[in-house]
Amino acid sequence: MTNEEEFQCIDRVLAGDQQAYAILVDKHKYYAFSIAMKVLQNKVEAEEVAQDAFVKAFHHLSKFNREAKFSTWLYRIVFNTAISAKRKNRQIFQSIENTIVEYNPGSEGTLESTDKKKYVNQAMAKLSDADRTALSLFYLEEFSLDEIAAITNLAANTIKVRIHRARQRMADELTLILKQEALTL
Amino acid sequence: MKKIPQTLDDTLMNYLDGSLKSEEKAGLEKLLDESDMLRSRLDELRIIHFALIETKPDEPSKNFTQLVMGKLDGYVERSTFPIRNGIFLLAGILAAVGIVALLVSAGVFDQTQTVIDLNKINIPKQYIQQTLPAISINGKVLINIIVVLNLGLAWLVLDRAILKPYFERRMQTR
Numbered sequence: 479m480t481n482e483e484e485f486q487c488i489d490r491v492l493a494g495d496q497q498a499y500a501i502l503v504d505k506h507k508y509y510a511f512s513i514a515m516k517v518l519q520n521k522v523e524a525e526e527v528a529q530d531a532f533v534k535a536f537h538h539l540s541k542f543n544r545e546a547k548f549s550t551w552l553y554r555i556v557f558n559t560a561i562s563a564k565r566k567n568r569q570i571f572q573s574i575e576n577t578i579v580e581y582n583p584g585s586e587g588t589l590e591s592t593d594k595k596k597y598v599n600q601a602m603a604k605l606s607d608a609d610r611t612a613l614s615l616f617y618l619e620e621f622s623l624d625e626i627a628a629i630t631n632l633a634a635n636t637i638k639v640r641i642h643r644a645r646q647r648m649a650d651e652l653t654l655i656l657k658q659e660a661l662t663l
Numbered sequence: 664m665k666k667i668p669q670t671l672d673d674t675l676m677n678y679l680d681g682s683l684k685s686e687e688k689a690g691l692e693k694l695l696d697e698s699d700m701l702r703s704r705l706d707e708l709r710i711i712h713f714a715l716i717e718t719k720p721d722e723p724s725k726n727f728t729q730l731v732m733g734k735l736d737g738y739v740e741r742s743t744f745p746i747r748n749g750i751f752l753l754a755g756i757l758a759a760v761g762i763v764a765l766l767v768s769a770g771v772f773d774q775t776q777t778v779i780d781l782n783k784i785n786i787p788k789q790y791i792q793q794t795l796p797a798i799s800i801n802g803k804v805l806i807n808i809i810v811v812l813n814l815g816l817a818w819l820v821l822d823r824a825i826l827k828p829y830f831e832r833r834m835q836t837r
Contacts (some may be wrong), residue, residue: 496735503728511723525723532731533738598714617715642676645715657685 479505484548491539503532506549509620510556512631516611517560519603527563529558546628553629557611564607597659598599601651608632633640667704675705679712749824757816763810767803775802 490498506567510531512641514524535542535555542551581589600612608630616619628633667675671694676689695701724730766772781795788815 496732499735500728500732507723507727507731508720511727512721515721521721524721525727528723529727529731529734529760533734534736537738585724594710598711601711611714614718617718618720642673643709645676645711646672648711649704652711653707 481547488539488542488548491536495625499536502548503604504553506552507532509553509615509618511551512614512618513553513556513611514560516614517564517607523567524560525558525562528556531559534559546631547625549650552605557629558631563605597652597655598648600655601648603645604651605644609640609647611647612637612641613644667701671701672704672708675701676712677710677778679708684761744824744828746825746828749820749828752824753817753820756820758815760810760817763806763813767806767810772803772806776800777802 484502485596487498487501491502501619510525511528514528514531516523518527533550535552538555538604542548602613605613612626612630612632616623617624623630623634623637627637630637632640674687676696677689683691695705698802711751776799778799780795782797784795
């Protein structure tokens with residue numbers, strides 16, 4: 479779906495065709511859910527937050543000024559909703575050991591790759607919400623640095639540096655995790 | 664273990680991203696040939712880099728779209744103004760009204776009276792030929808009006824910033 483087609487879809491929604499919004503939800507649900515997941519690291523909460531963000535976006539659709547891409551505007555709502563939800567749940571302590579590491583048995587073949595994914599997820603969990611989201615969006619290759627900056631409310635230059643540093647921190651964490659794993663063997 | 668300088672670490676990242684110029688790449692590869700530590704750091708960064716490249720978007724539940732569409736009509740815009748701030752604001756207004764009411768009842772404003780003589784205003788004679796009246800303002804009446812306006816404001820704050828958000832939240836938690 480091109481930007482123009484997306485704007486036409488938005489026009490239909492604004493004209494009262496509520497069902498046209500389902501097309502937009504279908505198109506953007508994966509990245510919206512991924513952003514919420516990166517911030518909240520909990521599938522149930524991320525699902526609820528992503529849905530709430532879509533509902534919020536629907537009711538504020540007339541405020542979307544079409545200067546940016548719809549996806550950027552929407553994902554920014556998702557990111558902000560997820561951050562607010564996380565702030566509300568901050569009292570609930572969630573240690574890294576309790577963090578739900580999503581694992582889809584169908585997508586991984588060997589024990590080695592499963593372990594690698596687990597350790598990478600553990601290292602990623604140690605990053606800040608904004609760094610984790612920025613890094614994921616950067617590697618999903620759908621987003622430019624400017625778009626990532628708009629979604630996370632940070633400057634593009636800051637995002638570039640943060641992505642660099644986040645990867646370096648992840649490499650340090652991974653080395654530490656692997657050393658600890660080796661000691662427990 | 665000696666730590667690799669930040670700039671060199673950044674160069675290794677740029678090397679993995681493929682954003683180094685050919686001469687910078689050749690220079691780094693020479694350094695990599697000479698240093699085990701640098702090679703080991705590149706391996707660490709490479710693991711992260713390739714693990715992240717394999718990242719796929721997370722998959723939401725199958726009925727995600729239907730759930731969103733079902734929620735569209737039940738949306739209630741929640742006030743972003745915290746109830747606690749509303750309570751502080753209301754307490755401030757009521758305290759100010761209370762203090763002023765005490766002062767009024769103690770007769771502080773009984774003697775406060777002023778007269779505004781409109782003739783003293785510098786207006787060209789060709790526009791007004793008659794003598795203008797003098798307006799008397801009683802301080803006590805003025806303060807009473809301000810107190811009544813503040814009580815109205817307190818009522819608005821109680822309704823909009825405390826009761827409405829409170830009942831909205833109760834409705835949503837049911």
